Amino acid sequence: MARKSLVNRQARREELVARHADARAELKRAVAHPDTDPDVRAEAVRRLSRLPRDSSPVRLRSRDQIDGRPRGVLTRFGLSRVRFRELALRGEMPGVRKASW
Secondary structure, eight states, X not given: OOOHHHHHHHHHHHHHHHHXXXXXXXXXXXXXXXXXXXXXXXXXXXXXXHSOGGGSGGGOOOOOTTTOOOSXXXXXXXXXXXXXXXXXXXXXXXXXXXXXX
16 A cells, blocks of 8 residues: 555646646647747746646656555556456456466
8 A cells, every 4th residue: 555645646746737737738839839939939938847847747657546556557447466466356347357278
């Protein structure tokens, strides 16, 4: 089980990313567009750097939905490999079977 403080920090980051997504996308569009005036581009870069660091989606970490474990998360299920195996072996995940050959 992950520490509650780390899970809470991740939740705060997710909220910041959602809140600043539109502004960040607009500024990045202005920076990346080849026809943007250099002064406008420089201002967009400055404004982009003033946004909170945690509002960048790169800083998000995929975590297990049940206990918050940060490593070995299967994106398709949103579960860590440990939790996935537990639930699959108990038959609590519909459509998932243990392979045997």
